[in-house]
Amino acid sequence: MNGPHDMGGFTGFGPVLHEDDEPVWHDGWEPRAFALVLAMGMTGSWNIDEARHARERLPALQYWRSSYYEMRHYALILQMIELGLVTAMEEEKGRMAVPAKPVKRVAKAEMIPAILASGGPASRPSNRRQGFSIGDKIRTRTINPEGHTRLPRYARGKPGEIITVHGTHVFPDSNAHGHGEDPQWLYTVRFTAKDLWGKDTRDAVCIDLWEPYLEATS
Amino acid sequence: MPHDGHHHEHDNEGSELSPLALRVKALESLLVEKGYVDPRALDVLIDTYETKIGPRNGARVVARAWTDPTFADWLTRDATAAIASLGYTGRQGEHMVALFNTPDTHNMIVCTLCSCYPWPVLGLPPVWYKSMPYRSRAVIEPREVLKEFGVTMPDEREVRVWDSTAEVRYLVIPERPTGTEGWSEDELAELVTRNAMIGTGVVTAPA
Numbered sequence: 001m002n003g004p005h006d007m008g009g010f011t012g013f014g015p016v017l018h019e020d021d022e023p024v025w026h027d028g029w030e031p032r033a034f035a036l037v038l039a040m041g042m043t044g045s046w047n048i049d050e051a052r053h054a055r056e057r058l059p060a061l062q063y064w065r066s067s068y069y070e071m072r073h074y075a076l077i078l079q080m081i082e083l084g085l086v087t088a089m090e091e092e093k094g095r096m097a098v099p100a101k102p103v104k105r106v107a108k109a110e111m112i113p114a115i116l117a118s119g120g121p122a123s124r125p126s127n128r129r130q131g132f133s134i135g136d137k138i139r140t141r142t143i144n145p146e147g148h149t150r151l152p153r154y155a156r157g158k159p160g161e162i163i164t165v166h167g168t169h170v171f172p173d174s175n176a177h178g179h180g181e182d183p184q185w186l187y188t189v190r191f192t193a194k195d196l197w198g199k200d201t202r203d204a205v206c207i208d209l210w211e212p213y214l215e216a217t218s
Numbered sequence: 219m220p221h222d223g224h225h226h227e228h229d230n231e232g233s234e235l236s237p238l239a240l241r242v243k244a245l246e247s248l249l250v251e252k253g254y255v256d257p258r259a260l261d262v263l264i265d266t267y268e269t270k271i272g273p274r275n276g277a278r279v280v281a282r283a284w285t286d287p288t289f290a291d292w293l294t295r296d297a298t299a300a301i302a303s304l305g306y307t308g309r310q311g312e313h314m315v316a317l318f319n320t321p322d323t324h325n326m327i328v329c330t331l332c333s334c335y336p337w338p339v340l341g342l343p344p345v346w347y348k349s350m351p352y353r354s355r356a357v358i359e360p361r362e363v364l365k366e367f368g369v370t371m372p373d374e375r376e377v378r379v380w381d382s383t384a385e386v387r388y389l390v391i392p393e394r395p396t397g398t399e400g401w402s403e404d405e406l407a408e409l410v411t412r413n414a415m416i417g418t419g420v421v422t423a424p425a
Contacts, residue, residue: 005331006330008356008358009357011358016349016352017346018344018366019344022344022345024272024342028239029235032264033242035263036260039256042259064350068348073245086249091244096248106253106255108259112259112262113262115309116263116309117307117309119308121385122312122384152381154357155381201361203376203377203378204378205357205380
């Protein structure tokens with residue numbers, strides 16, 4: 001979808017404001033909000049692509065004016081209400097009104113170190129044929145899907161070159177919509193600043209892209 | 219803070235909290251009451267990213283790469299395994315790639331679509347990395363962004379921006395500063411900044 005999350009190439013958001021010796025948190029609620037997002041993710045009620053898609057589906061102005069942890073908090077609520085894990089009324093009151101729905105897992109404190117240390121690799125075996133190799137020239141497809149995609153708008157319909165082959169990985173465009181992991185070949189593609197932006201510099205942008213986003217150029 | 223239009227029933231201890239803080243607190247109570255989260259697990263998660271996982275991990279990787287050519291070579295070929303050998307693995311670092319800065323190329327990392335970042339080596343991302351200005355501008359005007367960080371790149375050096383759109387996570391290996399010959403790995407690690415490992419900074423030796 002062409003959502004508010006697809007930021008690459010915008011101007012008008014001002015300078016990058018960075019602070020020296022930045023603390024991990026800037027307000028007491030931030031660590032709690034962060035931990036709730038992670039802990040609810042560990043219930044196995046959604047995958048990472050569904051979680052990203054929930055953030056993208058927030059109203060654009062809410063997305064842009066929210067701080068990061070605020071935005072994650074709103075997206076978490078959206079997902080839990082959609083799945084019936086909590087009701088809007090419960091969220092507003094902060095009190096349980098209907099019984100909990102069963103979840104796949106409740107992460108106990110002693111399970112956290114192992115869960116974080118193992119992570120969730122996205123590589124998957126696949127018998128799909130590898131369509132491109134290092135050095136191949138490609139063009140990204142011009143697509144505007146209604147659902148989730150990881151092909152940024154600024155890199156659609158652009159010529160590039162394959163510089164890395166990562167193997168087959170979970171395909172977010174499918175996995176975000178309950179259509180399965182559908183592993184696809186993943187490549188890093190190098191685009192020149194000239195092709196992306198019409199800039200006469202030697203700069204480049206490298207983007208990780210799945211094979212369905214790419215077509216061969218002769 | 220804008221009023222969110224919600225009213226909550228709360229204990230009076232919340233009277234000094236912002237509407238958002240109250241809302242997060244209420245959600246935590248609800249999710250604990252429904253049995254979806256263990257409150258002690260929340261404490262462990264917070265403590266992990268406050269005290270155990272942060273940019274000092276990445277600095278160890280960089281310092282090792284500077285002092286051990288075999289390790290640097292391993293990092294080039296299989297960064298996930300090389301980094302795991304130092305004990306840094308897992309969530310948001312499952313598929314690592316190390317990007318070595320050279321006199322010809324300066325690497326810089328962004329996630330334009332969300333805020334992907336190599337947690338096991340750098341911890342949680344700073345606010346600016348997740349901000350709209352950085353996410354929007356890093357790909358279209360990286361040199362101007364670098365100037366705001368006090369870094370001026372010569373025209374002849376390629377600025378290569380890596381947009382983290384998949385589950386691959388990038389770590390920039392900055393150039394080792396001159397004047398650090400003979401330094402120990404620990405001394406070198408002290409010099410390495412978070413921004414240098416994102417590519418919005420360079421490492422300099424103290425004068």
